[in-house]
Amino acid sequence: MSTATGPVPALPIQPVPGPPRAEEAAGGAPDDGPGSGGHMIVCGQDTLAYRLAVELTTLYGRPVTVVVRSLREGHGPQIAALATERRLPVRVVEAPEATTAVLVEAGVRQAAALALTGADDQVNVQAALRARRLNPGVRLVLRVYNRRLGERVGQLLDRAAAARSAPGTPGAEASTTVLSTSATAAPALVSAAVSGHPAVVHVDGRLLRAAELAPDGRTQGTELATLAHLPGTDRTRPAVLLPGPDDAPGDGGRRLVLELLGHPEENRRRRRLPGLSGLPLAALFSPRLRIALGSLAALLAVFAGLTSALTGENPLHTAYLAVLDVIAIADPATADTPARKVLQILTALSGLLLMPLLTALALEALGTFRAASALRRPPRGISGHVVVLGLGRVGGRVLDRLRELDLPVVCVESDPTARGVARARAYGVPVVLGDATQEGVLEAAKVGRARAMLALTSNDSTNLEAALSARECNPDLRVVMGLFDDDFAGDVYRALRDSYPHAETRSHSVSFLSAPAFATAMMGRQVLGAIAVGRQVLLVAAVDVGDHPELVGRTVAAAQRPGAWQVLALDTVSPDERSRDLAFPYTVRPELRWSPPADRVLGAGDLVVVAATREGLGRLLRDG
Structure with missing residues (x-):
């Protein structure tokens, strides 16, 4: 194959005539x-x-x-x-x-x-x-x-x-x-890793959440659509995406539904000192130091009580005198009884313990503050958390999403200067510094007690090796790998699925997850979110009804296509007044009508939000 070495002439590679599209x-x-x-x-x-x-x-x-x-x-x-x-x-x-x-x-x-x-x-x-x-x-x-x-x-x-x-x-x-590929792929990666804690999509100032439901389960919000019938015990069977009303659920009866929640709450975590969010006061000082401080306080109380008993004065006044004696600024009790003089001497001697105790308190508190503002280590009793390997561009975005869901997270990163490390420090998320493929690193992240692990380093081999090592520690661990080679991701998924049939494994190419957003943007449309369902992806997108023969002039019910797309919402605002970005999380004036009436006829000036498969969205936009 000949090549061109300069800007012109360029190399045209003409396609060989093939079957009709x-x-x-x-x-x-x-x-x-x-x-x-x-x-x-x-x-x-x-x-x-x-x-x-x-x-x-x-x-x-x-x-x-x-x-x-x-x-x-x-x-x-x-x-x-x-x-x-x-x-x-x-x-x-x-x-x-x-x-x-x-x-x-x-x-x-x-x-x-x-x-x-x-x-x-x-x-x-x-x-x-x-x-x-x-x-x-x-x-x-x-x-x-x-x-x-x-x-x-x-x-x-x-x-x-x-x-x-x-x-x-x-x-x-x-x-x-x-x-950004990392921003568009992160929601799907998180939803694939955290079963039962759904993907969250911001649309028109509202939250759409995809959640798995048992046969008798109920949603917390308003159910908009059944996204998929999930496979039961046979994990080799794919999920049935966007089933029709006559399609029966699989052998397990589980469904993936899309529910509409209220307006998203703004992040109310106030920035104090980085990493100190939720830090208890008792964590500032060691138990031995707290015992010493308590013992000194008890000793002062005993001295104050004895002084009150000997002198007959008010206990509050004698406590005040005891404190003055401890810090050695009271007048000597030259005119008092011998017992009072002895108590004053003993109190002053106990005051000698105060200065080293205060010094120890200050040093230990400073050390705790420095450790909290640096990197936290995973707590000993942590369990049910999500382990994130790699805090690069993708890992940092995934960490943001996990924190939005308020899930416990432990991160592993080999480079202490990675951009996501500072973000983890600000969130107060424990970080293990080290190569995930080295012995003891995953154990330090408590992967054996984790609920899921996302391998998101920039090296596919490292992600695979870490996934295999995690499987040895916890054979039932849910593993999601963000791989760059799509063919490699498919081969790895099938191999791990066959080797560990009872564990959930997902291997996704970051480009595979982010490509729909880029492609639909080139078509003049907007992908609002992506939801991973096994190795498949469902897209939530905004589509102008326009001249689409599949939509225009049809009712909402007639416009549905099981297995391809389903209409979720209708925007009847004139094109000149519509929001340019429906994915913006905080909309002042919501404009979508969710679950529009089935007999509503779609016109050329309408805009609809649909849940669609990749092929369904392609067909819908291609025919327009």
């Missing part, structure tokens, strides 16, 4: 070739770029141009194989950088959307600025790790599009979406 078989007009208007462009060479090319071509039926640095490195060979082996409508442009000339060669002037999935924020932002200048109306989807930078860049690009386009032109409605 779904929309062609259904009688619809096929999309034009990659060089025509409306195609998609992906700039990147990682797993996410590969997954995006697959989803856009197979689920949405869109031609895709992929700009890669090299066809011989990273996922370059796999991306090229999409056209040569899988015969998908993919064109590849090889160039070391997404310069203006490269973007023009890729067809950005006629493209409907451009996704930038590289790991360098500055490179992605620079390419986005170039693309916006070439095509003010193109939808931009950026992978940005720095959230603050991403928000500001998104606003800048939207203003640039509006400034370069007249009102009513396509550029005036251009959108810029800034996403």
Whole structure:
């Protein structure tokens, strides 16, 4: 295979003619070739770029141009194989950088959307600025790790599009979406790890929660939909997603339901000293030091009582005199009885114990404060907790989600300077510093008494080795691995499922979980949340009814498609007044109508929130 070494000429890899796509078989007009208007462009060479090319071509039926640095490195060979082996409508442009000339060669002037999935924020932002200048109306989807930078860049690009386009032109409605793979994948990873403690999705200022229910179980909120019928004793059977009303539950009768809760409460934890939240006062001092302090107080009480008995004075006054004697600032009892003089001498001698005791109290309290503001160790009696391996980008986001659910967590990290370590310190979460594959590290995290473990390091081999080691400590442990190679994730899942049939094992590719959000953003839609169901994923997305033949002109009941999608809510607000981001957790003016009437006819100006499978959402948006 020949390659191009510069920005131009680029390397077109033309797809080999294959079987007709779904929309062609259904009688619809096929999309034009990659060089025509409306195609998609992906700039990147990682797993996410590969997954995006697959989803856009197979689920949405869109031609895709992929700009890669090299066809011989990273996922370059796999991306090229999409056209040569899988015969998908993919064109590849090889160039070391997404310069203006490269973007023009890729067809950005006629493209409907451009996704930038590289790991360098500055490179992605620079390419986005170039693309916006070439095509003010193109939808931009950026992978940005720095959230603050991403928000500001998104606003800048939207203003640039509006400034370069007249009102009513396509550029005036251009959108810029800034996403992070760790933020989009974290909810699904947490929901896969914590059975019985559901995934939480913020929609229009409300909380949607997915929870497993027994045959006779009841929800805590308003049940919106049955997301899945879960398998019973046979774990090899997949769950039945979005079953119809006539579908019977599986042998176990368990259901995964989506329930609507109230408004999310803001985090009321006040920032005091990092890591001191919930720290009891007794934890500041050791038991021996507390016993010494109590003994000294009892001795003073005895001296005060004896003084009161000898002098006949008020007990409060004699207690005051005893304290003065202890700190040696009282007048000598020269005119008192011999017994009073002896008591004063004994009290003064006991005061010699006060200074070292106060010094010990101060030093021990300081040491406790320093330890609390640093890293906590797992408590001895901890159990039923979640162990998180790796506090990088993904691990830090997962830690945030677990804290939102108020679950006990123990973290393991080999790098003390990792970005998630400071976050764990602020939360007061115990952290074990060390390599999870080394002997004794997982034992220190009390993995034998944990309820679940998430292996989220940046190394797939480390995640697998840690999962196998954890299985030896606790064969029934629920394990979730965030792997980067999707094929490897599938193979590992099947092997662990066969080896430990009674334990729950999930291995998810981070790109597999985050790709739907990127793909639907390129289609001009928004994925509000992802819920992992075994090795499958359900998506909660906002969809304009528009010209979708599956929705427009139909009632809510007729628009449902068992196994594909289900309508959860209806937004009847005019498009000009709608919230741009329905996932924002604190909405001042909620606008969705949940569980709309079954006989409500959907119109072209409506917007619906649906729960859908990946294939169902792809079919819904592709036909629009």
